[in-house]
Amino acid sequence: MQEITGTYNVTFVIVSIIIAILSSYIALDMCSRINRTTGWQKFYWFISSSILMALGIWSMHFLSMLAYKLPTQVTYEPGMVTLSVICAFIGTSIAFYLSSIRLTVLRLMAGGICMGAAIASMHYVGMMAMRLDG
Structure with a gap:
């Protein structure tokens, strides 16, 4: 059995860290506005902060996965x-x-x-999306 080793693209890793920090800060700031508003504005801040945080978490993770280079082709299942x-x-x-x-x-x-x-x-669903040769 042969061991597969990979390397990281440091630039991608640094960018993913920046994305995590910025998206978390902005999403939590937006979430703090939920209690200061009423009606449709409350719903708007709730949905927009949830979307931003989710996309920030996901993009940081996915960019980190793209930063990891393996000696084999890696594809991802869209579903x-x-x-x-x-x-x-x-x-x-x-x-x-x-x-x-x-x-x-x-709470x-x-x-x-x-x-x-x-x-x-x-993370686990994203890792299940990876398809490797072999």
């Missing part, structure tokens, strides 16, 4: 990639919802668990 984005969105939405209604320690912890579950499920 599974889409499902990984949906996992990130659902978990992020639940986390932001829990943290936007009368914030308590229990904050539940929101953190949901955010962690969103990241973990997005």
Whole structure:
């Protein structure tokens, strides 16, 4: 059996870190506006912050996966990639919802668990989308 070793494109890794920092900061700032608005504006801030956080998590992860170069061709199954984005969105939405209604320690912890579950499920579904030769 032969071991497959890969290398990382450092530029991609640095860009993915910047994406993670910026998207998290902006999405959490947008989420903080949920409690300061009413009506359709509340829904707008909720949806837009959830989408931004989910896409930030997903793009950081996917860019990091693209940064890893293997000596074999790697392709991605579009349906599974889409499902990984949906996992990130659902978990992020639940986390932001829990943290936007009368914030308590229990809700904050539940929101953190949901955010962690969103990241973990997005990661595993995204890894299942990878197709390698061999």
